[in-house]
Amino acid sequence: HCKLLKKLREVALELNCEPLILTYANHSKDTLNKNKVPYIISTTPQKIEIFKSRGLNNIELLNFSTQLAEMSPEEFLEKELIEKFHPKAIVLGYDTHFGKDRKGNYDLVKKFEEKYNYKTYRVEPLIFEGSLVSSTIIRGLLSKGEMIAANRLLNRRFSFHGTVTQGKKIGKTLGYPTINIQTENEYQLTPPSGIYYSTSKIDNVMYNSVTNIGTNPTVSTTADIKIESFVLEFDEDVYGKNVETFFIERIREEKKFNNLEELKEAIHQDVQKIKGMINENNWLS
Known part of the structure; x- marks a missing residue:
């Protein structure tokens, strides 16, 4: 396009x-x-x-x-x-x-x-690196969590808009408060379950973030897919606001941990890894 x-x-x-x-x-x-x-x-x-x-x-x-x-x-x-x-x-x-x-x-x-x-x-x-660029190809890459390849073909970062809703606030008790996001379109493509390096646009300001897509198996027994982001250097009440989440790279699959301490340590490792990625290439622009 x-x-x-x-x-x-x-x-x-x-x-x-x-x-x-x-x-x-x-x-x-x-x-x-x-x-x-x-x-x-x-x-x-x-x-x-x-x-x-x-x-x-x-x-x-x-x-x-x-x-x-x-x-x-x-x-x-x-x-x-x-x-x-x-x-x-x-x-x-x-x-x-x-x-x-x-x-x-x-x-x-x-x-x-x-x-x-x-x-x-x-x-x-359009042929890119020997392959035809099409919505079908890009949709397939996004569905597999191959964000880097999909973004290259899109010539932009894949993103979606959503409204911030109330969650169980488990992240807050672990020291990593998250914003829970409800996408605005029932047909919106969402990447597969996993942990992502992302950026979040809130009130027209961009922040680095860590986004989890999945069922939260450590703390939930339902199959409902949830989207939540831990926004770095941000601590404001944004319930009801519209947030645009941009996906940069999938860093790991979602896992079920034995207890909250293991989950907290995994989140800590995710955040540290993404902070390292930010130091190498900050995507806030």
Whole structure:
């Protein structure tokens, strides 16, 4: 997508026009088949934030509906693009599909260039270190906890937003108070259970942190997945606030310890290891 955004800016500059991003506010399967909605890498608010950080402020969100799904590609092109935006150019990814049965693609858009007086540009796939970069590949890396590789392909640190909720405060009794995070989207992809070197953005300030994802097997018997972060050099009440957690590296699997003392020692070792990593490369920027 970064390659696509770069091409969009280049074309807009070349044609002296305002770049516009047209994207969906929801996943197509959220309408067509809720049981098969893939876990998302970025929520719509995150996408908008990323677009704006790259200087692209003109964003139109389409709500994918059954009516939209039944539109022929030609009708979609005419009604959703030409009549609404009168484009001088249309920039598509190599695998862009639209319209009924996903039959609309670059070739169809190219076919109507003369009729609607626009230019068509196709962005070819990005190959990185011999591999195709795609959402599916990145989703697979994130699902395995391979944060360094995933972040390299994303060209940013994977993150998600969440609300700070009340926890059992066991971390506080051990000397490591944590913030418990409830993600804001039911389809949000979360990395697998484990301990992560992370950073936490609270009130627009970034802090180094240690994040645990898992069931807390030492102190809990439920299978519920919890997300909690010990934020370094931070001691404020943030219940109810929105926090963005950025994942840098998975440092170990989650383990069940025999008692709280063993758990406390493991947390201490995790924190010391991450402090060492911070000294080598501080990711607060």
